[in-house]
Amino acid sequence: MRYISTRGQAPILGFGEAMMTGLARDGGLYVPERVPAFTREEIAAMAGLSYEELAFKVISPFIGDFFAEDELKGLIAKAYAGFGHAARAPLKQLGTDHFLMELFHGPTLAFKDFAMQLIGQLMQAALARTGERITIVGATSGDTGSAAIEAFRGLANVDVFILFPHGRVSEVQRRQMTTPVESNVHALALEGDFDDCQSRLKDMFNDFDFRDGVRLAGVNSINWARVLAQVVYYFHAGLALGAPGRKVSFTVPTGNFGDIFAGYIARKMGLPIERLVIATNQNDILDRAMKTGEYRMTGVDPSYSPSMDIQISSNFERALFDALGRDGAAVQALMDSLKQSGGFTIPAEALKMLRETFLSGRASEEETLATIRSELAASGELLCPHSAVAVKVAHENAGQGMMVTLATAHPAKFPDAVEKASGLRPALPPRMADLFGREERVTRVPNDLGALTSLIRERLGK
Numbered sequence: 001m002r003y004i005s006t007r008g009q010a011p012i013l014g015f016g017e018a019m020m021t022g023l024a025r026d027g028g029l030y031v032p033e034r035v036p037a038f039t040r041e042e043i044a045a046m047a048g049l050s051y052e053e054l055a056f057k058v059i060s061p062f063i064g065d066f067f068a069e070d071e072l073k074g075l076i077a078k079a080y081a082g083f084g085h086a087a088r089a090p091l092k093q094l095g096t097d098h099f100l101m102e103l104f105h106g107p108t109l110a111f112k113d114f115a116m117q118l119i120g121q122l123m124q125a126a127l128a129r130t131g132e133r134i135t136i137v138g139a140t141s142g143d144t145g146s147a148a149i150e151a152f153r154g155l156a157n158v159d160v161f162i163l164f165p166h167g168r169v170s171e172v173q174r175r176q177m178t179t180p181v182e183s184n185v186h187a188l189a190l191e192g193d194f195d196d197c198q199s200r201l202k203d204m205f206n207d208f209d210f211r212d213g214v215r216l217a218g219v220n221s222i223n224w225a226r227v228l229a230q231v232v233y234y235f236h237a238g239l240a241l242g243a244p245g246r247k248v249s250f251t252v253p254t255g256n257f258g259d260i261f262a263g264y265i266a267r268k269m270g271l272p273i274e275r276l277v278i279a280t281n282q283n284d285i286l287d288r289a290m291k292t293g294e295y296r297m298t299g300v301d302p303s304y305s306p307s308m309d310i311q312i313s314s315n316f317e318r319a320l321f322d323a324l325g326r327d328g329a330a331v332q333a334l335m336d337s338l339k340q341s342g343g344f345t346i347p348a349e350a351l352k353m354l355r356e357t358f359l360s361g362r363a364s365e366e367e368t369l370a371t372i373r374s375e376l377a378a379s380g381e382l383l384c385p386h387s388a389v390a391v392k393v394a395h396e397n398a399g400q401g402m403m404v405t406l407a408t409a410h411p412a413k414f415p416d417a418v419e420k421a422s423g424l425r426p427a428l429p430p431r432m433a434d435l436f437g438r439e440e441r442v443t444r445v446p447n448d449l450g451a452l453t454s455l456i457r458e459r460l461g462k
């Protein structure tokens with residue numbers, strides 16, 4: 001399997017190189033040259049597999065011979081061993097045709113653990129072969145950061161620097177990042193929003209002197225392996241609800257577009273998905289883009305669902321690449337326009353193609369809280385604000401057959417918003433009960449590339 005850049009100018013890589021490289025050297029994102037598809041019979045034969053067995057089936061066609069079969073099976077088993085639910089991604093019924101897929105039973109209580117625990121294993125196995133030391137820098141609006149820290153803390157050959165927007169993540173999210181005691185973990189609170197964090201991260205990748213000097217690696221959904229790991233749970237839900245005999249739609253709370261893009265890949269692999277519904281909070285650039293064809297930045301306002309306070313939605317570039325007929329130059333032109341004038345118009349043919357797969361909707365702040373309240377009353381399910389955004393949008397898009405809404409975080413990560421909505425303050429699991437008593441270690445940093453690269457070099461002694 002070979003990987004190409006969405007901007008068409010970077011070297012073509014194999015799976016292992018694409019995973020260790022992160023951002024392509026032309027600024028684009030790696031995607032598989034072609035997406036392998038399963039036949040209907042092959043999908044039918046997956047029914048009844050454990051999550052780990054299914055993960056092996058779904059992931060291995062993308063990996064080529066980078067890992068031997070037994071090695072990959074062992075790494076997958078280790079990745080999911082620490083999850084707190086035997087089904088890994090259990091489904092709960094909310095209504096006749098509506099299910100919730102709980103993706104928050106991993107170690108840091110968000111869907112990020114599904115991919116991060118796996119790429120933690122895959123990267124360590126790759127590094128053990130070469131004896132290399134890498135520097136991971138991640139940008140987070142709250143959940144990627146803690147999941148990355150959990151996956152890489154204490155490793156001798158990895159340093160982890162996490163950039164998060166100062167004052168714009170929940171207290172639980174912040175403490176998950178600032179309280180680990182391992183010396184290879186560095187939490188950096190940046191003066192800016194998540195888009196600033198992600199832009200500075202991409203600037204670091206585009207500074208080849210820095211990138212090569214510190215052996216920079218990325219664990220955001222920039223990294224194809226992150227997206228790939230998330231494809232598995234779409235198959236898991238589809239099979240549980242009758243695939244390949246029955247079509248399913250998914251509503252996905254969306255910010256950086258990585259999660260829903262994994263659903264798009266599952267659909268290309270042959271999973272019968274009717275529609276993928278993009279659910280945004282008040283920072284609704286994706287919903288506006290789908291409805292008007294104009295992808296235009298208007299600023300980001302902090303919301304009850306802070307992990308989705310994003311307007312430069314990184315993986316939308318991967319969807320655009322396909323919608324534009326895999327024309328790297330056309331993608332580059334749109335990304336240039338986004339940088340220079342704050343937006344772009346999606347060409348008509350591309351918009352038509354996107355609309356054949358994706359629907360979209362938004363939830364205001366009031367609607368988010370109201371949905372937490374109403375879903376608790378209707379089904380007894382206490383939702384986190386991100387999941388509530390998606391449930392609200394899923395209700396509006398009923399009629400697409402069986403609907404699965406992704407519940408992406410545990411409500412205890414956002415106790416203030418959940419309590420405001422419902423009067424209930426969800427408790428953290430016992431293993432995290434002392435989170436608020438642990439000492440925090442964090443460095444405030446400016447939104448400035450030079451200052452960031454100097455700090456990272458200094459910490460690394462380079």
Ligand SMILES: Cc1ncc(COP(=O)(O)O)c(C=O)c1O
Pocket residue numbers: 110111141142143144221253254255256257258259260307308386387408409
């Ligand atoms: C809890 C939660 N829900 C939803 C999202 C949005 O996912 P994505 O960025 O893959 O669109 C995020 C952030 O990624 C998140 O942390």
Ligand SMILES: N[C@@H](CCOP(=O)(O)O)C(=O)O
Pocket residue numbers: 139140141142143144145219220221222255256258307308314
């Ligand atoms: N919501 C995310 C933002 C980063 O997304 P990623 O999927 O690109 O890592 C977060 O919680 O950090």
